[in-house]
Amino acid sequence: MTNTAYNTERRMDELDRIPDQTVIPWSVAFSVSWGSLRRRFFRSLITMAGVILAIAFLTYMLVTDDVTNALILVNQDQLNILLQKADVDIIAATGTDKRMMLLIGLSLFTCLVGIINSMLMSVTERIREIGTMKCLGALSTFILKIYFIESALQGVIGTLIGLLVGFVVGFGISVHSFHGYVWQYLPVVEILKSLGISAVIGALISVVAAIAPAQWASAKEPVDAMRVEQ
Amino acid sequence: MTSEPIIRTVNISKIYKIGEEELYALRDVSLEIRRNEYVSIMGPSGSGKSTFFNMVGALDKPSKGDVFMAGYRLTDLSPSQLAWVRCHNIGYVFQSFNLIPTMTALENVAIARIFSGRTPSEARKDAAEALGQVGLSDRLEHVPGALSGGQQQRVAIARAIVNKPSIILADEPTGNLDLHTGEEIIKLLSDMKTNFGITIITATHDTKMLSASDTVVWIKDGRVDRVAARSDVKIEVGSIDGSTLA
Ligand SMILES: Nc1ncnc2c1ncn2[C@@H]1O[C@H](COP(=O)(O)OP(=O)(O)OP(=O)(O)O)[C@@H](O)[C@H]1O
Numbered sequence: 001m002t003n004t005a006y007n008t009e010r011r012m013d014e015l016d017r018i019p020d021q022t023v024i025p026w027s028v029a030f031s032v033s034w035g036s037l038r039r040r041f042f043r044s045l046i047t048m049a050g051v052i053l054a055i056a057f058l059t060y061m062l063v064t065d066d067v068t069n070a071l072i073l074v075n076q077d078q079l080n081i082l083l084q085k086a087d088v089d090i091i092a093a094t095g096t097d098k099r100m101m102l103l104i105g106l107s108l109f110t111c112l113v114g115i116i117n118s119m120l121m122s123v124t125e126r127i128r129e130i131g132t133m134k135c136l137g138a139l140s141t142f143i144l145k146i147y148f149i150e151s152a153l154q155g156v157i158g159t160l161i162g163l164l165v166g167f168v169v170g171f172g173i174s175v176h177s178f179h180g181y182v183w184q185y186l187p188v189v190e191i192l193k194s195l196g197i198s199a200v201i202g203a204l205i206s207v208v209a210a211i212a213p214a215q216w217a218s219a220k221e222p223v224d225a226m227r228v229e230q
Numbered sequence: 231m232t233s234e235p236i237i238r239t240v241n242i243s244k245i246y247k248i249g250e251e252e253l254y255a256l257r258d259v260s261l262e263i264r265r266n267e268y269v270s271i272m273g274p275s276g277s278g279k280s281t282f283f284n285m286v287g288a289l290d291k292p293s294k295g296d297v298f299m300a301g302y303r304l305t306d307l308s309p310s311q312l313a314w315v316r317c318h319n320i321g322y323v324f325q326s327f328n329l330i331p332t333m334t335a336l337e338n339v340a341i342a343r344i345f346s347g348r349t350p351s352e353a354r355k356d357a358a359e360a361l362g363q364v365g366l367s368d369r370l371e372h373v374p375g376a377l378s379g380g381q382q383q384r385v386a387i388a389r390a391i392v393n394k395p396s397i398i399l400a401d402e403p404t405g406n407l408d409l410h411t412g413e414e415i416i417k418l419l420s421d422m423k424t425n426f427g428i429t430i431i432t433a434t435h436d437t438k439m440l441s442a443s444d445t446v447v448w449i450k451d452g453r454v455d456r457v458a459a460r461s462d463v464k465i466e467v468g469s470i471d472g473s474t475l476a
């Protein structure tokens with residue numbers, strides 16, 4: 001006989017209208033994404049590697065540029081010898097040159113394509129999972145949220161590591177070439193500005209890379225989960 | 231008691247276009263399934279069982295005809311309402327389990343509960359209870375890869391019942407299991423019917439899995455071929471075996 005302790009929570013035929021599905025808050029979506037990132041740690045590392053490399057390269061270029069520009073302005077004989085030894089063109093070096101900008105731009109673009117590609121792959125791998133979640137009652141916006149958070153988190157962590165690596169390497173090489181002069185004429189404001197620019201670019205790249213795969217993932221129909229592909 | 235059947239399909243057809251050809255995966259299927267009934271859909275591979283499940287489970291829309299669930303016509307519902315129905319009214323069990331490989335048994339069940347609006351901690355508590363009901367209290371922290379096929383299917387059943395649905399849709403739930411484990415899963419589904427009053431709709435190729443059914447529906451080439459009460463089926467088991475194996 002039917003157990004009275006069990007009652008279907010809301011029987012459809014007792015409702016005047018079928019309610020809308022509950023929207024899952026960002027905080028809960030965050031914990032789901034975080035769990036998924038943690039468990040696919042190596043997969044996430046590969047995605048992050050793209051961001052880390054691009055941002056480290058950008059930060060390195062900007063920071064060494066800041067330091068050499070500051071030292072050129074000092075215009076002191078002994079320092080100029082050091083600058084020449086480090087292959088810095090004292091006369092032409094007014095701001096970052098165009099070829100460098102192109103190189104940086106290209107590397108950032110490559111990195112963007114890499115992250116999108118790697119996010120798309122991680123979404124493709126999980127189409128069944130997305131379909132299953134939709135069968136369990138997930139709204140498209142929830143799928144959008146978790147994939148957005150996942151790629152944004154990878155972007156943020158990647159950017160932070162990239163900033164650190166780029167700064168340490170750039171600054172380290174400067175100190176190695178120009179010794180104490182770096183400390184003496186340290187362009188603090190410029191360096192901070194460069195770090196800021198790198199962080200903003202890193203965040204932008206990650207968000208742009210996140211939107212396409214998340215949109216694609218959330219548009220999947222639940223029937224996809226039903227297709228048995230062994 | 232309501233007289234409205236929990237599922238009613240009215241002349242549903244599903245047409246797939248392959249180039250110029252029109253393929254009828256389902257053709258004018260009209261069926262009624264009553265509350266607390268255990269229905270088995272039988273039919274050879276490609277006969278349209280999964281297509282029928284997708285329509286009845288609000289996962290796909292028929293090309294023609296209507297599906298009514300507890301009196302509601304599914305095509306009248308918005309995407310958000312359909313998600314509500316999938317979450318609260320239907321539990322799905324798949325042939326290949328469809329558990330999320332990176333989540334533990336507990337998390338796999340809890341996520342379904344989270345979709346119904348529970349907080350993660352409430353969801354974990356309810357998930358543990360549902361896993362207890364399928365006899366897996368000692369496997370909460372195992373990931374699917376560390377569970378046997380039968381245990382994975384139990385987790386899937388716990389996930390299907392955690393939101394206390396009125397229907398469980400199981401598409402070949404025993405397809406990837408050996409005979410003995412398959413029979414245990416059928417017994418478990420049947421217990422869900424007797425203990426909780428859940429309507430069970432299941433598809434199978436295998437006549438040995440019919441023992442728990444109240445009603446057996448044969449589908450052939452997208453049409454309902456025959457509907458019979460199980461008591462009528464028993465007598466002719468020999469002949470069914472012959473025809474399904476052919
Ligand atoms: N997405 C699709 N596109 C085209 N044809 C499809 C699609 N899905 C199913 N079909 C066709 O519809 C028919 C019914 O398929 P369905 O999956 O419902 O069969 P089934 O009874 O579940 O078979 P099985 O026992 O092998 O699971 C088949 O001929 C199949 O090829």
Ligand SMILES: [Mg+2]
Pocket residue numbers: 279280281401
């Ligand atoms: Mg099938």
